[in-house]
Amino acid sequence: MEIYDHPTFRMACRQFDLVADYLQIPENERDRIKYPKRSMIVAVPVRRDDGSTQVFAGYRVQHYLTLGPTKGGLRYHPDVTLGEVAALAMWMSWKCALTGLPYGGAKGGIACDPGKMSKAELERLTRRYTQEMIPFIGPQVDVMAPDLGTNEQIMAWIMDTYSVHAGYTVPSIVTGKPVGLGGSLGRREATGRGVAYLVNRATDTIGLDITKATAVVQGYGNVGSIAALSLARYGAKIIAVSDVRGGIHNAKGIDLFALEKHVAEKKTVAGFPEAEPISNEQLLLLPCDILVPAALERQITEANAAKIQCRILAEAANGPTTPEADEIIAQRPEIFVIPDVLCNAGGVIVSYFEWVQDLQSFFWGEMEIVDKLFRILETAFTQVVALSRKQKLPMRLAALSLGVKRV
Numbered sequence: 337m338e339i340y341d342h343p344t345f346r347m348a349c350r351q352f353d354l355v356a357d358y359l360q361i362p363e364n365e366r367d368r369i370k371y372p373k374r375s376m377i378v379a380v381p382v383r384r385d386d387g388s389t390q391v392f393a394g395y396r397v398q399h400y401l402t403l404g405p406t407k408g409g410l411r412y413h414p415d416v417t418l419g420e421v422a423a424l425a426m427w428m429s430w431k432c433a434l435t436g437l438p439y440g441g442a443k444g445g446i447a448c449d450p451g452k453m454s455k456a457e458l459e460r461l462t463r464r465y466t467q468e469m470i471p472f473i474g475p476q477v478d479v480m481a482p483d484l485g486t487n488e489q490i491m492a493w494i495m496d497t498y499s500v501h502a503g504y505t506v507p508s509i510v511t512g513k514p515v516g517l518g519g520s521l522g523r524r525e526a527t528g529r530g531v532a533y534l535v536n537r538a539t540d541t542i543g544l545d546i547t548k549a550t551a552v553v554q555g556y557g558n559v560g561s562i563a564a565l566s567l568a569r570y571g572a573k574i575i576a577v578s579d580v581r582g583g584i585h586n587a588k589g590i591d592l593f594a595l596e597k598h599v600a601e602k603k604t605v606a607g608f609p610e611a612e613p614i615s616n617e618q619l620l621l622l623p624c625d626i627l628v629p630a631a632l633e634r635q636i637t638e639a640n641a642a643k644i645q646c647r648i649l650a651e652a653a654n655g656p657t658t659p660e661a662d663e664i665i666a667q668r669p670e671i672f673v674i675p676d677v678l679c680n681a682g683g684v685i686v687s688y689f690e691w692v693q694d695l696q697s698f699f700w701g702e703m704e705i706v707d708k709l710f711r712i713l714e715t716a717f718t719q720v721v722a723l724s725r726k727q728k729l730p731m732r733l734a735a736l737s738l739g740v741k742r743v
């Protein structure tokens with residue numbers, strides 16, 4: 337299936353092949369589990385504010401349809417391709433299965449640069465993409481959510497476009513929408529909060545005092561900023577963070593409330609006065625207890641895996657570590673990896689709660705949501721650690737094999 341060829345898809349396939357070997361899945365069943373069940377590519381013509389028309393490529397991949405509707409984020413980024421989206425959809429299948437959610441995996445994306453588009457252009461882009469996707473999505477078919485470059489507003493436009501088509505309001509068509517439109521309390525915070533919960537559990541597991549721990553976060557967006565705040569609430573000291581425009585470092589700790597004001601004004605962490613500038617490459621190599629990649633895929637590679645200096649690698653992003661880097665990290669038992677399919681599962685878990693609340697038109701309080709979220713994460717974490725220890729498997733192989741086995 338050459339149409340999916342892309343470094344991230346090859347990486348997801350390689351991970352799957354290792355799991356398939358471990359689980360002894362017969363050769364003739366492997367491709368069937370690996371390749372997406374269906375994929376759609378659409379041309380999305382958008383009128384720009386200057387009156388010209390630009391056509392963007394939009395994708396949606398539904399990887400696995402047996403456990404229920406498919407579920408997965410929608411990404412706006414210039415480098416989005418079919419292969420990348422397919423890899424992300426595959427990981428969603430393993431993640432939903434690992435955490436026991438009644439979903440298959442999906443993912444979508446539009447190759448665009450949202451930072452260079454006006455709000456009106458983004459609205460036209462989103463509405464047109466949704467219109468093109470209508471035969472392909474639905475509350476019982478495929479449910480989207482925010483991912484890199486998308487947010488609550490984008491979800492609200494998708495819901496509205498779909499509802500206009502249906503002739504009535506359909507909140508369950510997307511998750512991660514504003515609470516006033518049927519969104520769930522705690523959804524925006526869910527992924528980062530889950531990351532911090534699991535890091536705290538990992539510190540217990542390896543005997544590290546989180547109140548004396550230092551943390552570095554790459555990618556200060558939705559997931560990274562909430563993960564940083566939540567880690568700080570557990571007592572960790574955040575010493576460096578970054579975004580696409582650069583990073584900042586202060587060994588004494590960064591004042592996250594002051595940083596929040598700076599980001600609200602400047603739209604970037606770069607230039608924060610109470611810290612030194614640092615590049616994204618250097619940031620990953622800083623000595624720290626907790627390293628949280630929360631931006632893009634393939635950030636920890638064979639080039640830097642031997643040089644990272646952390647005790648816990650908490651993969652908030654999807655696919656931040658390549659299989660080549662995994663091999664190097666496997667030789668470094670001092671590093672405890674919380675693999676992406678577990679580490680960032682908080683997002684899809686609370687998305688599931690949002691979908692359930694929308695279908696029932698019965699809304700829960702935030703404490704109930706956080707409590708249910710932590711229970712599911714706790715079960716998954718305990719299962720993965722137990723399997724990893726019993727069979728002497730790397731944490732990623734343990735997590736993926738639990739997910740793949742269910743699928």
Ligand code: NAD
Pocket residue numbers: 482483484485486527554555556557558559560578579580581616630631632633652653654680681683684
């Ligand atoms: P976001 O768009 O809110 O934030 C992404 C951040 O990464 C931004 O600060 C951006 O500037 C930064 N960034 C982009 N390119 C970078 C680069 N080259 N170097 C350093 N920083 C860079 O996106 P998000 O929703 O926080 O998603 C981040 C990651 O978490 C993605 O891998 C996504 O797939 C994953 N994820 C998100 C959710 C969710 O609920 N949003 C759930 C599970 C996994």
